[in-house]
Amino acid sequence: MTEAEAVASIESMPQKDAERTDLFGMAEGRNIVLISLESTQDFVIGQKVNGEEVTPFLNELVQDSFYFNQVYDQTAQGKTSDAEFMMDTSLYPLASGSVFVRRPENTFHSLPQLLKEEQDYYAATFHGNVDTFWNRDVMYETLGYDRYFSEEDYTVTEENSVNYGLKDIPFFAQSADFMENLPEPYYTKFLTLTNHFPFLLEEEDAFIDEANTQEDVVNRYVTTVRYLDESLETFFEQLKAEDMYEDTIFVLAGDHYGISEKYDEGLNELLGEEANTASQMAHKQIPLIIHIPGQEGETISTHGGQIDIRPTLLHLLGIKTEEQYSFGHNLFTRDSDHPVIFRDGSFVTDAFIYKNNVCYGKETGAAVDAQHCEPYQEMVREELKLSDKIIVGDLLRYMIEE
Ligand code: GP9
Ligand code: MN
Numbered sequence: 001m002t003e004a005e006a007v008a009s010i011e012s013m014p015q016k017d018a019e020r021t022d023l024f025g026m027a028e029g030r031n032i033v034l035i036s037l038e039s040t041q042d043f044v045i046g047q048k049v050n051g052e053e054v055t056p057f058l059n060e061l062v063q064d065s066f067y068f069n070q071v072y073d074q075t076a077q078g079k080t081s082d083a084e085f086m087m088d089t090s091l092y093p094l095a096s097g098s099v100f101v102r103r104p105e106n107t108f109h110s111l112p113q114l115l116k117e118e119q120d121y122y123a124a125t126f127h128g129n130v131d132t133f134w135n136r137d138v139m140y141e142t143l144g145y146d147r148y149f150s151e152e153d154y155t156v157t158e159e160n161s162v163n164y165g166l167k168d169i170p171f172f173a174q175s176a177d178f179m180e181n182l183p184e185p186y187y188t189k190f191l192t193l194t195n196h197f198p199f200l201l202e203e204e205d206a207f208i209d210e211a212n213t214q215e216d217v218v219n220r221y222v223t224t225v226r227y228l229d230e231s232l233e234t235f236f237e238q239l240k241a242e243d244m245y246e247d248t249i250f251v252l253a254g255d256h257y258g259i260s261e262k263y264d265e266g267l268n269e270l271l272g273e274e275a276n277t278a279s280q281m282a283h284k285q286i287p288l289i290i291h292i293p294g295q296e297g298e299t300i301s302t303h304g305g306q307i308d309i310r311p312t313l314l315h316l317l318g319i320k321t322e323e324q325y326s327f328g329h330n331l332f333t334r335d336s337d338h339p340v341i342f343r344d345g346s347f348v349t350d351a352f353i354y355k356n357n358v359c360y361g362k363e364t365g366a367a368v369d370a371q372h373c374e375p376y377q378e379m380v381r382e383e384l385k386l387s388d389k390i391i392v393g394d395l396l397r398y399m400i401e402e
Pocket of ligand 2: 038039079080255256
């Protein structure tokens with residue numbers, strides 16, 4: 001592809017709406033704390049098990065936040081790294097493998113870079129696992145992070161670890177100490193870890209009893225989500241105590257499913273629902289919570305995906321979202337007719353689900369006439385194709401001045 005063709009194909013990207021709401025810029029200049037909630041699905045919000053809330057802290061937080069309750073997991077094989085990639089670039093992940101591993105030498109126009117250009121933000125990312133996992137040590141530099149706090153920065157012992165490593169409570173406690181020395185304004189990204197398959201927990205960290213479904217994975221999941229919720233509460237309390245709460249905008253988002261379709265029966269049992277395409281698709285929803293201290297809460301049921309998180313945040317920060325060579329839409333103005341696109345070509349509209357070449361009603365989960373989904377299919381294919389072209393052809397190097 002010639003340079004001119006590359007530029008033309010990027011310029012052919014659908015023009016995004018430039019509409020400004022009265023929320024535009026309401027969080028301008030604030031520090032940003034983005035928390036990627038490991039394996040957290042939206043059904044846990046407000047859910048009770050044996051009469052106890054699974055996420056008491058988040059349930060309270062959503063009352064005072066913009067809570068988007070129709071946002072879908074759009075990750076593919078790159079799991080957490082795909083979620084990070086979408087939040088940082090607002091491009092789709094690749095159909096196979098992880099962009100973090102396959103294309104770390106590309107030029108991207110990432111969130112850290114945008115924030116630095118527009119409002120001189122410092123960017124730091126925090127995760128208790130080894131820095132090479134998902135090739136993060138390389139990719140974070142490409143994405144423009146100034147500092148990566150990884151396992152080697154934390155005090156990790158047998159006592160404060162479980163499963164993949166450092167438990168979330170000590171992770172946040174130690175992270176808050178690192179934060180005190182960051183230049184402001186900062187954009188910080190935290191990846192939690194304890195709520196990871198196979199959902200292991202020591203007794204002392206179990207704040208809720210396991211559920212009683214036929215699937216042990218589902219039963220244990222409830223306890224590790226409850227632990228994650230507790231860790232978030234401790235983090236918020238520490239930030240408040242250390243004066244790092246008021247001037248911050250918090251973005252909390254699930255990274256991908258925790259309970260795979262294989263264990264759906266257990267989840268259907270827990271939620272007392274029927275097994276069909278509608279419930280299966282609803283399980284793909286992840287919570288997206290944007291908390292701005294002092295701002296009144298609102299639950300927003302516009303559908304969207306992880307790719308939409310970045311433009312939504314930019315809108316609140318007062319940074320224009322058009323011409324960002326990306327595919328996401330601001331969730332405050334997102335067109336309800338625009339489908340949420342998944343990497344395998346399936347999609348959800350406000351009324352229909354398209355999956356494995358069958359069109360279903362979104363509420364009933366029953367198959368409907370294929371013509372309901374047809375108007376969207378070509379557009380979905382084109383959008384994924386263009387995103388792939390940008391990544392595989394490293395096309396943004398033609399658009400971004402380095
Ligand atoms: C590991 C963490 C978990 O560092 O990101 O990875 P996942 O399996 O969820 O992609
Ligand atoms: Mn993950």
